[in-house]
Each structure stands twice: as C-alpha cells, then as structure tokens.
Amino acid sequence: MQIRAYLYLMAAAILVPVILFAGFALRLIEGAETDLERARVVRAADRVALLVDAELAATRSALRVLAASPSLARGDLDAFYEEAKAATGSPDAWGVLLDENGRMLFNTLAPSGAALPQEALPPFLSSVLAAQRPFVTELIPGYVSGRMMTAVGMPVSAGGRRYVLGVAYGAEHFRRLLAEAGTRPDWQLDILDRAGKLVASNLGSAELVGQEAPAALAAAATRSREGMLGLALRNGGEGTVAFSRLPDSGWLVAVGAPAASLIAPPGGARRAAALALVAALLGAAAVSASFGRGHARAIRSALEAASSLGRGELPPQRRSRIVEIDRLLAALRQAGSELRRTQATRDSAGSERQSQLEHAQLARQRAEEENRAKDQFLAMLGHELRNPLAPIGTAAQLLKMPDLDSHRARYAADVIGRQVEHMNRLLSDMLDVSRVTRGLVTLNLEDVDLRNIVERAVEQTRPLMEERQHRLELRLPSQAVMVRGDQTRLTQVVANLLTNSAKYTPPHGAIQLSLGSAGNEATLSVADDGEGITPDLLPRVFDLFSQGERKADRAQGGLGLGLALVRSLVQLHGGEVDASSPGSGGGSIFTVHLPLKHELAALAAPAPNPRRGRDSVRDPARNSAPPALPAALRVMLVDDNIDAAVSLSLLLEAAGDHLVSTYYDAASALEWAAFERPDVFILDIGLPDMNGYELARRLRAMPEFADTLLIALTGYGQLADKVRAREAGFDLHIAKPAEPEEILAALATVKVAGETERVE
Incomplete structure (x- = not known):
C-alpha cells in the first residue's frame, strides 16, 4: 500500500469520529431547542399563576378597603351597597354581604333592598369565620346568579356587628384574565380550584366549568407544588402540561402545549451546523490529497538517499517540506559519525552498570536493616508474650491446688482474664497493621466531628493517663470541626497518639491535645514533655517496628506498631501526619x-507463640520429679507486674508454706530488705525505677546478702541477657513464663540459716 493511501486512511480515521460527533452534537442542539420550548411552557404556567394570584390579591385588598367604610360602621347598608357595587363594577364580579348567621343582606347582582333567597348556610361562610382571615372558596353554585362561581370572603366587624364581606366571580371573569396572558392561541390554559374542579379555561365552552381535572394531573399536583407531565389535551391531541399551585388560595394553574408546538422547527442552528460540517469535510479531503502528494515525493527522496548510502556514495543534499524526512536525510549523511558514538555508548553502559551495582548494594543494605528490624521485632514480641503468660501460668497452677479457697481462686481467674485481654489487644494491633498495609481495610465514611473523636479517644486512654499520673490538657474549639471519615479508625488514631505520648513521658508529665482548623484543613496535635525523639529516629518514627532506644525497664513496651498504624489510617483518610522533636529529653x-468537609491502652500484640524458652545461669534439674517440700523460707518477690507478683506469691505461700513479701519497685525492696532478711530474692529485670541488674548489684553489696540466693525471673531470655544476669550477681536466670515446679525446685535447694552453701 502506498503512502498516499495510508494518508487517506488516516484522514478517514480522523474524520469519521468527527462526523459521528457532529451528528451527536446536532442531536444535542435539537434536544436543547426542544427543552427550550418546554421551558417556555413552564414559564407560561408561572406567568398565568402570577396573574391569577395578583387578581385574588387585588380582591383581598379591595375587601379590606370596603371593610373600613363608614357606611358599614353606622349600619347604612343601602349606602354600603352602592359602594360595593361600584367597587366590583363587572357583570362577572359582584359583591355579597352576609351577617354572622349566614343571612344574605345584599347581593350587587340584585337591586338594593330586593328579596334575596335565603338558602342554607353558604358553603364558604364557615370557612371564612373559622379562618378569621380572607378566604378563597372552591367552585360553588351561585343562588342569585344561577351559575357556578368562586368567591373571596373576609370576616368584618363594624358598628358592633359581625359580617362576612365577599366578592364572587363568574367563569368569564377568569376567562378574560387568561386571554390577557399572552400565550400561543393553541395552548390550553386552565384554572382549577383546590378540589380539582375547572374554574375557567381559555379553550372550550362554559359547560366545562366544574369539570374534574385529569387524574394524572391531580396526582402530580398532590405530590409537588409545580411540575410538568405528558397529558392528553382537551382537543384530543397529546401534549405537555406544566402546572403551578398558588400558595395562598391553593388553586392550580395548568398550561398545556400540543406536542407539535414543542418540536423545534428545522433550520436555524442545526442547518448552519450541518452546512459547516459538510464544508469542513470537503476542505479536509482537499488538504489530505495535497499533503499526500507532498509526502510521497519526500519519501521517494529518502529512498534514493538510502540507496546511495548502500552503494557507498554520499547522498546528495536535498530538502523537503517535511521536517522528519529532512532529519532522515541528515542522519544518513552522518552515519559515519554515529559509529564513533557507538563506542561512547559502550563507555556509558559501563558507567551505568557501576551505578546499578551501587544501587544493588544500597538495596542490600536496606534489606539488612529490615532484617535487623524484623529480628528486633521478634525479640520484643517474645518478650511481650512471655510477660502475660507468666501470671497466666502461675494463676492456672494455683487453680489446680487442692483445698484452694474461693478468694484465691477468684483472684487467679481475674489474673487470667486480664492477661488474656492484654494479649488479645496485642494481637488486634498486629492484625490491624497487617490489614492496613495490605489494603484490606474498608472505611465506614460518615460526617464526624473531631471533637467527639477526641472525647472517645481520651476516654479510652484515661486508665493509662491515671496510672502514670499525667496531666492531660485539651484545647478544643467551640465550633464543630467536621471531616469525612471512619469514626472508629479516627478514634484509634487519636488514642494511639495519646498512648504513645503517655508511654514515653515520665510519670507526672504534661500532655496537650489541640484541635483546630484553617482553610480547608483540620489540624490535631498531641504534644508532650517526655523523652523526645532522637534525630536519627525521627525520619523513620512512623515505620513498622520503629521504636526508641530499648531500655531494660521496658516501661514503654509495645511492638512499634502504633505510629505505623496511625500513618496508614491517616493516609487512608486523605490526610498526613508528621512528628517533630528538639531531641532526646525535649518532648x-x-x-x-x-x-475538612465543606458543605456539606493498652498495647496490642500477636497471638501466643507456642514455643517458650527458659534458661538459667545454673541448670537446675528441670525434668526431675517434683521435689520434696522444703523448709519454709522468707522470700522477697520484686515485680512491677502486679498480677504476676501477687499470683506467684500466692502460689509460693500455698505450695511451699513460704513467707512471701511482695514489692513492685526496686526502691521499696532495698528499703525493706535489711529489715526482712529474706532467704531468697526473686527479681524481675524490667522495673520502673531501677532495672533488676542494678538491684542485684546493690543487694550483693550488702554483707548480709552476699551469699543469698538471687533468682532473675524475666521475659528477657536471650544469651546476652543471661550473661548480664551472671555479671550482676544472679545465681539463677529463669525466663518467663516459668513453670511453678521450676521455681519451687530452685527454692528447695536453699537451706535456712546457712546450713549449706549456695548452689553454684
């Protein structure tokens, strides 16, 4: 296929969508013109409604003027008759005066003083008296006029008497009003009363007055004050009817236009657009032919140049009107220089390989760092799981004791419940992080006030705040701060930030939560005067498993998931979170x-690991039969985990008849050690005020405890931890959760009052 054919096909491929789009645009123009005609019907209905409403308003004003007549005030009904007749002054509008009992005093259709028919209570009288304001009636029979009419009545008090003054209208009155609306002569204009009966129409005979409105129109008017629907007109043809209900009288004005009048006539914008399209197509075809010939000549020149280069000849210098062809000709002349550039490309490739090697090395370093973070996480995970397992195991063993009293049994059950709940929270945090990082979290978005989110989060973290005796200051605006988000997840974000500040702030610290908004953004900040963040940790503080320096007292605890979860959840809400700190100790x-929406503590950890590790500086017999009951010992137990400490003390008292004193911090243990002179110390390593290693050193420094058995009972179970325990002076290292038999076996090796040496 020649290049010229390709160009023609290209032009056709461009023009066919243009033609289709142009046809679609013409259809849109036709639809827009039809919509414009329908809009004219709606405007006509509104205009007629305004005319009728203005007529009724003028009648009410005239009644107010008549009600103030001195003739009526002094009871001169003849004079008042003349005034009323002059005020109405139309054969299709007449005045009526009735007393409060419904007796007709005069009707301006009849001479003054003429006998008038006294029928039953006029239909509109009760409505006027009940409303005590001007009232427009439905279509009612006129006893004097002998034809159907409507009336505007108003209660009047004059000369100490009460009357009902009204103006009645015949159908011709409103028929003339409709003739003045200025609509097309073939349009149907109807006025209907509240009951849906025809009051007047510009088309049809007078016998149509009182006829019921079409059911479809009545139903539509019931649902909406105004609207439009398709309906058969009175002349039998289909049409479009726009209706509008008057607010004061409740009457309905309906304007119907025949379907033929709504179809946009041919010509106009559509004809001009079609002609412009045809002209554009012809012009495009001519331009395509001209460009095709020029492209064919240029490509022939390129083929001749390539042939010359193949024969070893330098192609002649030629130019065409096509930039790309000119570049091709120039490229053929510079083929020799391109060969030299090939060597430069090889050198560049060597540099690129070196760069790739460097990138690979950086990637390997990042992978090693991630492996180290994983190892640290697994170590901390083992520690966090062992801590709750220790009191659970001890309490379970306590429950197995024969003759266990109900108080101890209830306490053991409470311990198990609390620790299981703690492990469940750890597992929940891990599952949350896993689901968020894999994109499995679905937000339940709704309009929420961040002030309510703050209240919920503060309530969740209150126990931790009170435990650490922090002072929490809230700075909340008086106005609502509305965002679009998931209430539960946003509460989790704020609670995690508060928990993080509470854990990394020493007791009696100050924490401030501020909430505000500026522009299109809501801002929530949590500030504390705690340990602060070191510069090397600050860039990765929101990364998974990132934590500050791990201390032996592990007062902070946790797995390094909370802030990572905060960042992920905030990003899911289209927001950002950042951290700042002047450094260590600076908060x-x-x-x-x-x-913003316009217009509109516990820590958590994974499931328990079935593998448990224990080791000791010395290796007591672990798998031997339970030892014989030793002599009663004085045991000092120091552990900041109250459940673990109390449950173990109860077990030692029940199983070995030992005398156990329990302390939850190192300072109290040091203060009472010399007084109590225990035979055995069981020390936790992670104490809040002083770690267990330092406590062991200070006890060993006291002469009376130089040979006393010191047992390290801790969740830190790695080899380095055992070495530190030996160096600090511990005799035994038992990893949590420890079997009660193991602790009782260690106590069985102790002989009271220095009977033997300590076991080495």
Missing part, C-alpha cells in the same frame, strides 16, 4: 492534618 509533637 515531642505529633500533628495530624485532615481535609
């Missing part, structure tokens, strides 16, 4: 930014 500030 920290975490700020959450969320888009």
Whole structure:
C-alpha cells in the first residue's frame, strides 16, 4: 500500500469520529431547542399563576378597603351597597354581604333592598369565620346568579356587628384574565380550584366549568407544588402540561402545549451546523490529497538517499517540506559519525552498570536493616508474650491446688482474664497493621466531628493517663470541626497518639491535645514533655517496628506498631501526619492534618507463640520429679507486674508454706530488705525505677546478702541477657513464663540459716 493511501486512511480515521460527533452534537442542539420550548411552557404556567394570584390579591385588598367604610360602621347598608357595587363594577364580579348567621343582606347582582333567597348556610361562610382571615372558596353554585362561581370572603366587624364581606366571580371573569396572558392561541390554559374542579379555561365552552381535572394531573399536583407531565389535551391531541399551585388560595394553574408546538422547527442552528460540517469535510479531503502528494515525493527522496548510502556514495543534499524526512536525510549523511558514538555508548553502559551495582548494594543494605528490624521485632514480641503468660501460668497452677479457697481462686481467674485481654489487644494491633498495609481495610465514611473523636479517644486512654499520673490538657474549639471519615479508625488514631505520648513521658508529665482548623484543613496535635525523639529516629518514627532506644525497664513496651498504624489510617483518610522533636529529653509533637468537609491502652500484640524458652545461669534439674517440700523460707518477690507478683506469691505461700513479701519497685525492696532478711530474692529485670541488674548489684553489696540466693525471673531470655544476669550477681536466670515446679525446685535447694552453701 502506498503512502498516499495510508494518508487517506488516516484522514478517514480522523474524520469519521468527527462526523459521528457532529451528528451527536446536532442531536444535542435539537434536544436543547426542544427543552427550550418546554421551558417556555413552564414559564407560561408561572406567568398565568402570577396573574391569577395578583387578581385574588387585588380582591383581598379591595375587601379590606370596603371593610373600613363608614357606611358599614353606622349600619347604612343601602349606602354600603352602592359602594360595593361600584367597587366590583363587572357583570362577572359582584359583591355579597352576609351577617354572622349566614343571612344574605345584599347581593350587587340584585337591586338594593330586593328579596334575596335565603338558602342554607353558604358553603364558604364557615370557612371564612373559622379562618378569621380572607378566604378563597372552591367552585360553588351561585343562588342569585344561577351559575357556578368562586368567591373571596373576609370576616368584618363594624358598628358592633359581625359580617362576612365577599366578592364572587363568574367563569368569564377568569376567562378574560387568561386571554390577557399572552400565550400561543393553541395552548390550553386552565384554572382549577383546590378540589380539582375547572374554574375557567381559555379553550372550550362554559359547560366545562366544574369539570374534574385529569387524574394524572391531580396526582402530580398532590405530590409537588409545580411540575410538568405528558397529558392528553382537551382537543384530543397529546401534549405537555406544566402546572403551578398558588400558595395562598391553593388553586392550580395548568398550561398545556400540543406536542407539535414543542418540536423545534428545522433550520436555524442545526442547518448552519450541518452546512459547516459538510464544508469542513470537503476542505479536509482537499488538504489530505495535497499533503499526500507532498509526502510521497519526500519519501521517494529518502529512498534514493538510502540507496546511495548502500552503494557507498554520499547522498546528495536535498530538502523537503517535511521536517522528519529532512532529519532522515541528515542522519544518513552522518552515519559515519554515529559509529564513533557507538563506542561512547559502550563507555556509558559501563558507567551505568557501576551505578546499578551501587544501587544493588544500597538495596542490600536496606534489606539488612529490615532484617535487623524484623529480628528486633521478634525479640520484643517474645518478650511481650512471655510477660502475660507468666501470671497466666502461675494463676492456672494455683487453680489446680487442692483445698484452694474461693478468694484465691477468684483472684487467679481475674489474673487470667486480664492477661488474656492484654494479649488479645496485642494481637488486634498486629492484625490491624497487617490489614492496613495490605489494603484490606474498608472505611465506614460518615460526617464526624473531631471533637467527639477526641472525647472517645481520651476516654479510652484515661486508665493509662491515671496510672502514670499525667496531666492531660485539651484545647478544643467551640465550633464543630467536621471531616469525612471512619469514626472508629479516627478514634484509634487519636488514642494511639495519646498512648504513645503517655508511654514515653515520665510519670507526672504534661500532655496537650489541640484541635483546630484553617482553610480547608483540620489540624490535631498531641504534644508532650517526655523523652523526645532522637534525630536519627525521627525520619523513620512512623515505620513498622520503629521504636526508641530499648531500655531494660521496658516501661514503654509495645511492638512499634502504633505510629505505623496511625500513618496508614491517616493516609487512608486523605490526610498526613508528621512528628517533630528538639531531641532526646525535649518532648515531642505529633500533628495530624485532615481535609475538612465543606458543605456539606493498652498495647496490642500477636497471638501466643507456642514455643517458650527458659534458661538459667545454673541448670537446675528441670525434668526431675517434683521435689520434696522444703523448709519454709522468707522470700522477697520484686515485680512491677502486679498480677504476676501477687499470683506467684500466692502460689509460693500455698505450695511451699513460704513467707512471701511482695514489692513492685526496686526502691521499696532495698528499703525493706535489711529489715526482712529474706532467704531468697526473686527479681524481675524490667522495673520502673531501677532495672533488676542494678538491684542485684546493690543487694550483693550488702554483707548480709552476699551469699543469698538471687533468682532473675524475666521475659528477657536471650544469651546476652543471661550473661548480664551472671555479671550482676544472679545465681539463677529463669525466663518467663516459668513453670511453678521450676521455681519451687530452685527454692528447695536453699537451706535456712546457712546450713549449706549456695548452689553454684
């Protein structure tokens, strides 16, 4: 296929969508013109409604003027008759005066003083008296006029008497009003009363007055004050009817236009657009032919140049009107220089390979760092799981004791419940992080006030705040701060930030939560005067498993998931979170930014690991039969985990008849050690005020405890931890959760009052 054919096909491929789009645009123009005609019907209905409403308003005004007549006030009904007749002054509008009992005093259709028919209570009288304001009736029979009419009545008090003054209208009155509306002569204009009966129409005979409105129109008017629907017109043809209900009288104005009048006539914008399209197509075809010939000549020149280069000849210098062909000709002339550039490309490839090697090395370093973070996480995970397992195991063993009293049994059950709940929270945090990082979290978005989110989060973290005796200051605006988000997940974000500040702030610290908004953004910040964040940790503080320096007292605890979860959840809400800190000891500030809506502590950890590790500096017999009951010992137990400490003390008292004193911090243990002179110390390593290693050193420094058995009972079970325990002076290292038999076996090796040496 020649290039010229390709160009023609290209032009056709471009023009066919243009033609289709142009046809679609013409259809849109036709639809827009039809919509414009329908809009004219709606405007006509509104205009007629305004005319009728203005006529009724003028009648009410005239009644108010007549009600103030001195003739009526002094009871001169003849004079008042003349005034009323002059005020109405139309054969299709007449005045009526009735007393409060419904007796007709005069009707301007009849001479003054003429006998008038006294029928039953006029239909509109009760409505006027009940409303005590001007009232427009439905279509009612006129006893004097002998034809159907409507009336505007108003209660009047004059000269100490009460009357009902009204103006009645015949159908011709409103028929003339409709003739003045200025609509097309073939349009049907109807006025209907509240009951849906025809009051007047510009088309049809007078016998149509009182006829019921079409059911479809009545139903549509019931649902909406105004609207439009398709309906058969009175002349039998289909049409479109626009209706509007008057607010004061409740009457309905309907304007119907025949379907033929709504179809946009041919010509106009559509004809001009079609002609312009045809002209554009012809012009495009001519331009395509001209460009095709030029492209064919240029490509022939390129083929000749390539042939010359193949024969070893330098192609002649030629130019065409096509930039690309000119570049091809120039490229053929520079083929020799391109060969030299090939060597430069090889050199560049060598540099690129070196760069790739460097990138690979950096990637390997990042992978090693991630492996180290994983190892640290697994170590901390083992520690966090062992801590709750220790009191659970001890309490379970306590429950197996024969003759266990109900108080101890209830306490053991409470211990198990609390620790299981703690492990469940750990597992929940891990599952949350896993689901968020894999994109499996679905937000339940709704309009929420961040002030309510703050209240919920504060309530959740209150126990931790009170435990650490922090002072929490809330700075909340008086106005609602509305965002679009998941209430539960946003509460989790704020609670995690508060929990993080509470854990990394020493007791009696100050924490401030501020909430505000500026522009299109809501800002929530949590500031504390705690340990702060070191510069090397600050860039990765929101990464998974990132934590500050791990201390032996592990007062902070946790797995390094909370802030990572905060960042992921905030990003899911279209926001950002950042952290700032002047450094270690300078406190920290975490700020959450969320888009405003316009218009409109516990830690958590994974499931328990069935593998448990224990080791000791010395290796007592672990798998031997339970030892014989030793002599009663004085045991000092120091552990900041109250459940673990109390449950173990109850077990030692029940199983070995030992005398156990329990302390939850190192300072109290040091203060009472010399007084109590225990035979055995069981020490936890992670104490809040002083770690267990330092406590062991200070006890060994006291002469009376130089040979006393010191047992390290801790969740830190790695080889380095055992070495540190030996160096600090511990005799035994038992990893949590420890079997009660193992602790009782260690106590069985102790002989009271220095009977033997300590076991080495």
